[in-house]
Amino acid sequence: MGEEAEVLFEQRGRLGVATLNRPKAVNALNHGMVLALLDQLTAWAADDSVAAVLVRGAGDRGLCAGGDIVAIYRDMLDGGHATADFWRDEYRLNDLISRYPKPYVAFMDGLVLGGGVGVSAHGSHRIVTERTRTGMPETTIGFVPDVGGTLLLSRSPGETGTHAALTGAHLSGADAVYLGLADHLVPSGELEALAEALEKAALEGATPDDAVARFAQVPPASALAGQREWIDAAYSADDADEIVARLRSAGGEAAEAADTIEAKSPTAVKVTLESLRRVRGRSLEEALAQEFRVGVHCLAGPDFREGIRAQVVDKDRNPQWKPATLAGVDRAAVERYFEPLDGQELTFESKESRHV
Numbered sequence: 001m002g003e004e005a006e007v008l009f010e011q012r013g014r015l016g017v018a019t020l021n022r023p024k025a026v027n028a029l030n031h032g033m034v035l036a037l038l039d040q041l042t043a044w045a046a047d048d049s050v051a052a053v054l055v056r057g058a059g060d061r062g063l064c065a066g067g068d069i070v071a072i073y074r075d076m077l078d079g080g081h082a083t084a085d086f087w088r089d090e091y092r093l094n095d096l097i098s099r100y101p102k103p104y105v106a107f108m109d110g111l112v113l114g115g116g117v118g119v120s121a122h123g124s125h126r127i128v129t130e131r132t133r134t135g136m137p138e139t140t141i142g143f144v145p146d147v148g149g150t151l152l153l154s155r156s157p158g159e160t161g162t163h164a165a166l167t168g169a170h171l172s173g174a175d176a177v178y179l180g181l182a183d184h185l186v187p188s189g190e191l192e193a194l195a196e197a198l199e200k201a202a203l204e205g206a207t208p209d210d211a212v213a214r215f216a217q218v219p220p221a222s223a224l225a226g227q228r229e230w231i232d233a234a235y236s237a238d239d240a241d242e243i244v245a246r247l248r249s250a251g252g253e254a255a256e257a258a259d260t261i262e263a264k265s266p267t268a269v270k271v272t273l274e275s276l277r278r279v280r281g282r283s284l285e286e287a288l289a290q291e292f293r294v295g296v297h298c299l300a301g302p303d304f305r306e307g308i309r310a311q312v313v314d315k316d317r318n319p320q321w322k323p324a325t326l327a328g329v330d331r332a333a334v335e336r337y338f339e340p341l342d343g344q345e346l347t348f349e350s351k352e353s354r355h356v
Helices: 031-045 069-077 081-098 149-154 160-167 173-179 188-203 209-215 228-235 240-250 252-263 266-279 284-300 302-313 331-336
Strands: 007-012 015-020 052-057 062-064 104-108 111-113 125-128 133-135
Touching (some): 015 188, 052 188, 104 188, 125 173, 133 173, 149 266, 149 284, 160 240, 160 252, 228 252, 266 284, 266 302
Parallel strands (some): 015 052, 052 104, 111 133
């Protein structure tokens, strides 16, 4: 028998179920998985026998820990072209999910990081649990939030999204609901029963709303809500150096956030802040096109490669950022990440020419 597919697809009655199936890697996404999801979701969108879609992860560790960054690291050593192709299709998948014509339910249980947010937080019914640990931790590896993450976090209450993006903090299910990355909290032990209820609702031609409502609980208060005073005061600045200075002057938890930010890639922090500011009021497709442009420029810079090396490859947790400080990253350096790509820009084809 051959190896089991990295994404499993089945139709339970009128419910299409997609299961990310790399449990040993916490279902980290690779290009083949993205293409499989694009093809099947496109087919289900046009299939009258499918009324709704459920996306979940295999194993008990999480929906998806993000993109396969070890594969990205190896590709960067070879020039980064395969990664750019992967992102092009991944971002088109994110766009498809955001405008999916049928209910799209995502079980955001366990780890849901980076690319995992992309396959869940753009859906119509986003379910977190008490086990959820989500977020966009890209600044830790010298990268910038992508998969539409800059747009999602730019829409969070006050400046909480800016705080989450710059610090790369892992967020609870309650935090995810507060930030607007998720809709409902359901106890992890109830997910199988919810899946059965979704199957029944699809068979009866009902929306998932009533089924989800039966299992959803009021999430606990997000810690971010109680930190709004210093978060909004500090992160309202449009300059990362000023944000850090304000955090330090506030002391306590705010000063700890300053320490966290200063340990990240200074270039990634400044480019992330600029990305968040530029996507305000924009569409998801515009945000994804910007993220693609920034990402391709990151492939050519030193910090993305160094961040993955330090965190995942050598695991010394001691990245040598270039430049090493926020003050060393000038405005011109930041703006270079937003320069157009010669003939490589991400575009979104007409619906007729998308994957079928």
